Amino acid sequence: MPASLPNALDAFWMPFTANRRFKAEPRLLARAEGTRYYTPEGREVLDGTSGLWCVNAGHTRAPIVEAISRQAAELDFAPTFNLGHPKAFELAARLAALLPGDLDHVFFANSGSEAVDSALKIALAYQRARGKGEKTRLIGRERAYHGVGFGGISVGGIVKNRMHFGGMLTGVDHLPHTHDLARNAFSRGQPEHGAELADALERLVGLHDASTIAAVIVEPMSGSAGVLVPPKGYLERLRALCDKHDILLIFDEVITGFGRLGAPFAADHFGVRPDMITFAKGVTNAAVPLGGVGVSKAIYDLMLERADSPVELFHGYTYSGHPLACAAGLAALDIYRDEDLFGRAAALSAYWEDAVHSLADARHVIDVRNLGLTAGIELAPREGAAGARATDAFHACFDQGLLVRVTGDIIALSPPLIVEKAEIDRIVETIRAILTGLD
């Protein structure tokens, strides 16, 4: 490493990063293709996490690269406030066709965080438009990750993401998380125990009254908190309670959307219909930032019908429906369809499940869980140093040519949907070897 490099790295205040440690010991990525990253020195790193759960079709796919480049030359930017450009409408229509049930309208944002804030605002504006303006409470869940906007951290449930930022939104409450190692450790697919945790919503209704609650938001499968798979029957129960109490149900599918569980959306996989779905990441295969909200016909129609001014929703972003993002999104959807990548993920998931569960007897492992092409490998924490063991595993994996993601003491895996069986074997063997050698 040239002596000048630490200074060269200093200006970028890196997100969710131990900046001092990184800059003392940088790990850089220079190039990517398919399932592989390459460091500036040309060392290959197998991508076990689809970047950050987002490069579902693999890296630098030619049709997406070409679509972005053509679009940049043809129409770099066009406002979507009272104007429009064809690809934004085309992508919305394609997504509406892919989204489940009557989720047939799409609002565009630029990230998962913005998608979540948009969905929460739509929920509040919808309740007001239908004459239920007192329904203002939002219900999230412990250990949830809904991005980093004030809306998202308010309904989110990851302590460090909340504790430094004051009181956040008022009128928010939380369901209990569903992670229960005592009853569910080493579950294959959905765990058996915990559907009754959805009944906590009944208690919140008892506490606040349903007339004050606008919406419940959950990740149908929590990704960022370490792959927390919903217990059998849990989401169905939540849906039934939301129906019973006239509360909107929002699924945050920023990770689970676009094939991660072997279906277009987790809502399809679980057969449970939310009123809104937030998405981002895989929608463009991460080549250009894009997020959005799939909204039910009932919500959209009522908002337009009852609007008290010609503009029915006072919300939007300069880059809502950015031409480059829309071009990338259309090309990504073509790849998903033409290569049947969601079907491929479904077909591979049994092999994946067997492979990751073979780590059950690896050193330090206290749980292995999986769904679709995701897995969480939970490690026993080091005495007095929560998270340290998994962080060391992350660094060792990278140095051995494998990118994993860690959160707390959990290794989270989510390879691109194009991953080959031999690559799955390599992921598992690398992790086993590293855990064996780790304190």
Ligand SMILES: Cc1ncc(COP(=O)(O)O)c(C=O)c1O
């Ligand atoms: C479920 C969920 N919601 C929201 C977000 C935030 O997305 P972004 O980082 O694009 O703002 C994430 C990111 O991982 C996520 O997993």
